[in-house]
Amino acid sequence: MSCNRMESDGMRYLDHEMTADEIAGFEKHLAECDTCRLMMEDLGRLDAFTGRMKIKDPVDTFMEGYWKSIYRRFERKTAWIVILAGASVAVLYFLIMMFREIGKITIGTGAMTVLLAGLIVLLISVIRERIHQKKADRYKDIVR
Amino acid sequence: MSNVSTDIKKETLLAWKNGSSDAFEEIVNISMTRAYSVALSLVGNAEDAKDLSQEAFIAAYRAKKSFDEERPFFPWFYRILRNRCLNFIRSRSKRGEISMDVLIEKDSGVESPERAMVRKEDAEALWKALFTLSPEHREIIVLRNFQDLAYREISEVLGISQGTVMSRLFYARKALYDVLKDRLRVEGDDTR
Numbered sequence: 001m002s003c004n005r006m007e008s009d010g011m012r013y014l015d016h017e018m019t020a021d022e023i024a025g026f027e028k029h030l031a032e033c034d035t036c037r038l039m040m041e042d043l044g045r046l047d048a049f050t051g052r053m054k055i056k057d058p059v060d061t062f063m064e065g066y067w068k069s070i071y072r073r074f075e076r077k078t079a080w081i082v083i084l085a086g087a088s089v090a091v092l093y094f095l096i097m098m099f100r101e102i103g104k105i106t107i108g109t110g111a112m113t114v115l116l117a118g119l120i121v122l123l124i125s126v127i128r129e130r131i132h133q134k135k136a137d138r139y140k141d142i143v144r
Numbered sequence: 145m146s147n148v149s150t151d152i153k154k155e156t157l158l159a160w161k162n163g164s165s166d167a168f169e170e171i172v173n174i175s176m177t178r179a180y181s182v183a184l185s186l187v188g189n190a191e192d193a194k195d196l197s198q199e200a201f202i203a204a205y206r207a208k209k210s211f212d213e214e215r216p217f218f219p220w221f222y223r224i225l226r227n228r229c230l231n232f233i234r235s236r237s238k239r240g241e242i243s244m245d246v247l248i249e250k251d252s253g254v255e256s257p258e259r260a261m262v263r264k265e266d267a268e269a270l271w272k273a274l275f276t277l278s279p280e281h282r283e284i285i286v287l288r289n290f291q292d293l294a295y296r297e298i299s300e301v302l303g304i305s306q307g308t309v310m311s312r313l314f315y316a317r318k319a320l321y322d323v324l325k326d327r328l329r330v331e332g333d334d335t336r
Binding site: 008011045051058077087 | 150169172173175176177180184190194197198201202205210235245246247248250266267270285288289290295296302304307310314315316318321324325327328
């Protein structure tokens, strides 16, 4: 006969999440239920095995400069935001200039057209990738 | 047992929310080893884990307005970190290189070289076995067995009920047992 008490009580028993009364009750059940007893033997062995191990703390040299690195990333990200803001204003300015001088093909307007075309392609590519990532994100509902 | 509820002083959290970078530095210094360990358990590679945990701190700094200083820091931060790690795992085209020599035996003490070798092999086998599991199964085993969180705390950090914690742990352990059963049976026979 199948029994699913290992899924709840068995885990609480292994993880010391039971009261003394609950332990006594579950041990009585284990003595009577072959399914749970056999499963407990297997998972108990696994628990003893994993219980012997721990994650080694990283060596000091590895974590050295951890905070400084975070700080540097902050600075760089801020710098990128400033650069992008500046570039956006510059592009806008050149666009206005181009519209003013429409019909006059100069080296400046030609270069700007090519530059803008490249930027637009890049922007579309990034937006498309972001949309794809967002649609495929199985964890989007996780509160950040 | 480590406690996720009393990890950082409320004054420090308040100072951070009010814009103190010193307070944030203190928070990072208190939480960085744990953040790194959690990330390492999820992604498997030391450099990636360091990188992702640092990125998570930056994201946490930016999201500080959404943090409720009446609540503990780590469960809130953990969700940011976890999200980054799971997205990273999903976005990489193939399984990344897994760092070895991560798990060690507790209190191994003085022992023969042969015994030390067996212990090292056991630790490596467990670490490799963890990476045959799904990230969600690996995560719950890590939180329970290596971060020593109680069910209530796991429920809080993962935002799931305690019933789901038990159920997920059960299936994760069954899957891990299936990978390690030959080694566990030999070990069981040896200790008889």
